[in-house]
Amino acid sequence: MRSVPDSDRITLTIDRRRVEGRSGQTVLDVCREADIRVPTLCHDPRLEPSGACRLCLVQIEGMRGFPPSCSTLATDGMVVTTVSEDLTELRRSVVELLLSDHELSCLTCDSAGACALQNIAYELGITWSPFDGERHRTWEAADGALIERDYAKCIACGRCVRICQEVQGCNVYGFTDRGFEFLPNTPYGSALADAGCEFCGQCVSTCPVGALTDKLSRFKGRLWEVQRVETTCGYCGVGCTVEYRVKDGRIVGAAAPLERGVNRGNLCAKGRYGWGFTHHPDRLTAPLVRKDGELVETSWHDAIAVVAANLARIRDEHGPDTVAGLSSAKCTNEENYLFQKLLRAAIGTHNVDHCARL
Numbered sequence: 001m002r003s004v005p006d007s008d009r010i011t012l013t014i015d016r017r018r019v020e021g022r023s024g025q026t027v028l029d030v031c032r033e034a035d036i037r038v039p040t041l042c043h044d045p046r047l048e049p050s051g052a053c054r055l056c057l058v059q060i061e062g063m064r065g066f067p068p069s070c071s072t073l074a075t076d077g078m079v080v081t082t083v084s085e086d087l088t089e090l091r092r093s094v095v096e097l098l099l100s101d102h103e104l105s106c107l108t109c110d111s112a113g114a115c116a117l118q119n120i121a122y123e124l125g126i127t128w129s130p131f132d133g134e135r136h137r138t139w140e141a142a143d144g145a146l147i148e149r150d151y152a153k154c155i156a157c158g159r160c161v162r163i164c165q166e167v168q169g170c171n172v173y174g175f176t177d178r179g180f181e182f183l184p185n186t187p188y189g190s191a192l193a194d195a196g197c198e199f200c201g202q203c204v205s206t207c208p209v210g211a212l213t214d215k216l217s218r219f220k221g222r223l224w225e226v227q228r229v230e231t232t233c234g235y236c237g238v239g240c241t242v243e244y245r246v247k248d249g250r251i252v253g254a255a256a257p258l259e260r261g262v263n264r265g266n267l268c269a270k271g272r273y274g275w276g277f278t279h280h281p282d283r284l285t286a287p288l289v290r291k292d293g294e295l296v297e298t299s300w301h302d303a304i305a306v307v308a309a310n311l312a313r314i315r316d317e318h319g320p321d322t323v324a325g326l327s328s329a330k331c332t333n334e335e336n337y338l339f340q341k342l343l344r345a346a347i348g349t350h351n352v353d354h355c356a357r358l
């Protein structure tokens with residue numbers, strides 16, 4: 001962990017506990033690092049705070065009202081309360097209002113078990129909403145095979161709008177309409193592909209409820225049914241940390257942990273949705289060599305022997321510079337070093353390059 005200069009250290013009292021923090025942190029950051037639970041719906045550490053959901057409200061001595069902890073800077077000597085009757089009452093009202101305009105289909109919702117709204121309702125013991133009235137219309141989007149949008153479950157937290165703008169730089173969504181019709185939508189309600197979407201799934205990854213979900217994972221396994229297997233994405237040299245969701249020995253989805261890896265929760269379209277090849281019937285699972293015009297399965301030993309013999313023949317008959325090698329960003333530095341060594345020392349050519357330059 002990074003060492004903190006003394007001048008940056010601050011001390012707060014949170015729920016009568018002395019807690020250390022760093023200048024520049026928000027009250028929510030300090031609480032999270034100290035394992036003090038403050039509920040949130042619109043917060044994502046990848047995004048600038050927006051203070052929209054009003055769930056992370058706290059009480060701070062010397063401050064009026066109930067400031068949102070996600071956008072209030074922590075200062076030395078601050079005295080914070082995160083749990084009180086007033087705060088619980090406020091949070092209950094927020095959740096009850098959200099539930100009054102929410103299609104509660106937890107039975108079949110792919111977010112059940114991972115849904116922040118479901119979790120906070122459970123935590124507060126909310127079994128029904130006392131508020132009644134008009135509900136948002138359901139809305140079908142023709143968005144292709146990857147992303148499901150169901151605005152009947154949207155809680156207007158704005159996370160999809162912000163991640164697409166702040167992290168992805170795509171600006172696919174904006175807040176459209178006003179008042180009750182307010183939605184995080186594409187311009188003129190167009191399909192995602194027509195609005196410049198890269199199908200990275202970042203908006204799905206940040207949506208705290210079931211309004212945005214992965215179509216590839218639909219009905220394939222709830223969070224508590226899958227095994228989570230953390231690995232390194234094999235698609236490019238960035239080496240993002242990816243967490244595959246595995247059920248019955250098959251990958252059914254991919255995500256990225258927020259707190260680890262170079263990517264800190266972010267993935268591109270290939271990392272998030274490009275796992276279908278693992279179980280694809282066309283996937284090559286054994287080396288093939290051509291015999292009498294037909295590709296036939298063989299062992300790695302025999303395949304390498306065929307390649308080595310042909311490379312040697314071409315080098316001897318036509319000269320070493322008739323051979324070229326193209327390596328991969330998916331290999332380690334050591335593997336790439338050995339590859340160029342093979343081309344230079346065994347074949348005798350400097351014709352060696354790397355896919356990252358293409």
Ligand code: SF4
Nearest residue numbers: 105106109115209210
């Ligand atoms: S989004 Fe959450 S609360 Fe809504 S139906 Fe899905 S699991 Fe239930």
Ligand code: SF4
Nearest residue numbers: 164197198200201203
């Ligand atoms: S998939 Fe990526 S580019 Fe498309 S709307 Fe979501 S965040 Fe934006």
Ligand code: SF4
Nearest residue numbers: 154155157158160207
């Ligand atoms: S779609 Fe999801 S992320 Fe976007 S505003 Fe609605 S609830 Fe928030």
